[in-house]
Amino acid sequence: DAGVIQSPRHEVTEMGQEVTLRCKPISGHNSLFWYRQTMMRGLELLIYFNNNVPIDDSGMPEDRFSAKMPNASFSTLKIQPSEPRDSAVYFCASTGTGNTEAFFGQGTRLTVV
Amino acid sequence: GQSLEQPSEVTAVEGAIVQINCTYQTSGFYGLSWYQQHDGGAPTFLSYNGLDGLEETGRFSSFLSRSDSYGYLLLQELQMKDSASYFCAVRGGPYGGATNKLIFGTGTLLAVQP
Numbered sequence: 001d002a003g004v005i006q007s008p009r010h011e012v013t014e015m016g017q018e019v020t021l022r023c024k025p026i027s028g029h030n031s032l033f034w035y036r037q038t039m040m041r042g043l044e045l046l047i048y049f050n051n052n053v054p055i056d057d058s059g060m061p062e063d064r065f066s067a068k069m070p071n072a073s074f075s076t077l078k079i080q081p082s083e084p085r086d087s088a089v090y091f092c093a094s095t096g097t098g099n100t101e102a103f104f105g106q107g108t109r110l111t112v113v
Numbered sequence: 114g115q116s117l118e119q120p121s122e123v124t125a126v127e128g129a130i131v132q133i134n135c136t137y138q139t140s141g142f143y144g145l146s147w148y149q150q151h152d153g154g155a156p157t158f159l160s161y162n163g164l165d166g167l168e169e170t171g172r173f174s175s176f177l178s179r180s181d182s183y184g185y186l187l188l189q190e191l192q193m194k195d196s197a198s199y200f201c202a203v204r205g206g207p208y209g210g211a212t213n214k215l216i217f218g219t220g221t222l223l224a225v226q227p
Binding site: 033035042043045048055056091093095100101102103104105106107 | 144146148154155156157158161163200202204214215216217218219220
């Protein structure tokens with residue numbers, strides 16, 4: 001398996017623009033997590049899904065953030081409109097049923113100018 | 114809610130042993146894990162403790178005491194390539210084990226010196 005795949009790897013956008021981050025979990029994994037990492041806040045859990053259903057989105061910072069998982073092999077995290085303070089590395093991770101190990105994608109480095 | 118505390122930085126020399134502690138608070142507990150992250154990279158899994166005691170994987174060992182809400186990662190025979198950030202993580206919450214959130218600590222930056 002190719003592991004968790006995220007795209008794009010880097011994104012530079014202007015304030016106010018819409019940004020969509022994409023994630024393909026490992027095939028057969030049923031839990032998917034979105035994290036944001038910054039120096040100040042560390043690794044923050046934004047939202048996670050189990051069997052494509054959002055279980056907890058309490059970490060989503062504002063209504064500008066939304067996430068979907070239309071099927072078991074694809075998830076998106078959208079920011080609309082984007083702001084400079086959204087600049088961070090966004091990671092997607094997946095785990096299998098009863099699996100204690102989370103596998104991370106390589107992350108998307110987002111810069112909002 | 115859930116929170117995890119770790120030291121922010123640790124420095125050690127090659128060949129030495131270092132211990133990174135983690136204390137946690139969680140409503141519902143389904144295991145303590147450890148992850149390594151090199152600068153610019155993604156976190157990678159190191160070890161997991163679901164029950165009390167010590168788990169050993171090569172040069173790395175991890176310990177858990179559920180009664181103390183405490184665990185540690187022990188790194189032996191330190192090498193320069195071990196310089197990285199180390200995170201403890203708790204899977205916990207009100208739901209069944211597989212559906213609970215995975216929360217990470219603030220991370221410990223380990224610097225290994227020659």
